[in-house]
Every structure is written in C-alpha cells, then in structure tokens.
Amino acid sequence: MFVINCPYCGERDQQEFKAGGEAHIERPKQPTELSDDEWAEYLFMRKNIKGVQFERWNHAHGCRKWFNMVRDTSNDEIKLVYKMGEKPPLE
C-alpha cells in the first residue's frame, strides 16, 4: 500500500488509482507507412524497467483524470507527479 498525490484531488490511497502503463509513447504520425515489426514495437513493446520509470496513472475512483508519474518500480518510491500534456522532467 502506498499513497499517491493526485494532481487534482491531493493525497489518496493507491486503491483509488489504476495504473495505465508507460507514459510518453507517441503514436506514429503515418501508421500506414510502418512495417509490421515497427507497428508491433509501438503497440506492444514496453520498457518495464526495474528502477525509475515514467508511467501514466488514472484516478479511477476519484476525479477520473489521467496524469503522469515518475516511480521507482523497485521500491514504489514516487519521485514526481505531473499533469497530462506537461513535459517529462529530464533526469
């Protein structure tokens, strides 16, 4: 169990949130020009880092807003929470 600071509602228990996978994956501008391998790379391949990872989260049982989070997957330490559309911090 850990507490997440929703950028809109404030600190809430993890139970209220849903994880939404890796953040900042850009949809290719011309999908029709991609090979199957390149399309699969975009669609399925994720980094799944042990350590600091950029993720999307949704406050599913609260304000229902999506936001970004920088989390250390090895110890669940949350480094930073920031809104959708904001630039990811440089490490």
Next chain:
Amino acid sequence: MLNYNSILKDEINHNGLSIKEISPIMKLNLRGKKREFFTSVGKNLNMILPTEANTSSSSDKLTSIWLSPDEWMIFSNEGVQKDSNIYELEEKLYNSISKTNLGAVTDVTDQLVLLELKGENIFELFASGSPFNFNEFKDKKGSTTQTLLNNIDVIIHHKDQNLVNLFVRRSFSEHLCSWINDSASRL
C-alpha cells in the same frame, strides 16, 4: 424522478447511527471548462461552482459538489415531484450549455441514490471500509470526496456536524446498504 421503489425498507439504526434514503432529489451532472460555461452556470443557478478540490457550495435551493476540475454534481436540497422526471433547471441548463456546446448537462437523478447518515459514529463506519483519510474532512463542513466504501464508488458530502450525504449508484445501493447495516451493528 421515476417511480423506483425505495432501496431501504426501514431506516438502519445501530449504535446511535441512523441511515435512511432521501428521495426524490434532483441530481444533475455538469461538465465544462470554458469561461462562458462558468458564467452561464452561475447565472442559471444563482450560485458559483466550487473550483477548489473536494469542496462544495450551497444556496437555499441547491448544493453543488466538486467532482473533478471540469465536473460537478448539483442536487436539490429539498424533495422534487415524484411523478415527473422533467426539471425546469435541467431544461434551462441544457439549453444554455449543452445546446451551445459550452459543456454537458446530464440528468443523474435516477442513476444515484442519496443516503443520509446521522450520528456520532459516521466516520468510524467509513473508516471500517474506506481507504480515504477523513481526518481533515470531518472537521470541515461542506467538504466532499469521491472514494471507495466497501469497494463501491461513492460521493460523500459533509453536510453538517454528524450529518453526511452519501451518493451511490442505484445498482450498488442495496449491496452497500447491507454492508452498512452489518458494519454499523459492529461499531
């Protein structure tokens, strides 16, 4: 309000805590972010929507609850007509907001059930089934939150001391009430 049966046949009473359904209450969901949306809602409601998270505002007829930065719930403080589900306020809001694409107005009167909890043990009951931290909430009249209670989505409004409004989806309401009945009996 459509003619639904009451979800609670009898008031729940345990350990100085009482729970009953309040019906029929008009409930509207409002969504929008443009500046014109706020001015139009303000004019129609004679009330300013709360912009601070987890708060509410009230007039003599209505209460509005902050749900998200662009979403609110409005409900009538008093009962409305039972034999009709047309509300003058909804029509006014619909015409000035939905039709002009400033935002969305949705009637959720029949979607949500309003339960009124009264007594000193309200937050003890919540603590037995919710991950939300009620420490600041219970000292602040008018505070609101959306959270989980026994894993069911609820909207909670701190109306007054020892008096709380709880909104729950109709389809979950009987399940929640049976949990409340059980949990309140063990406080």
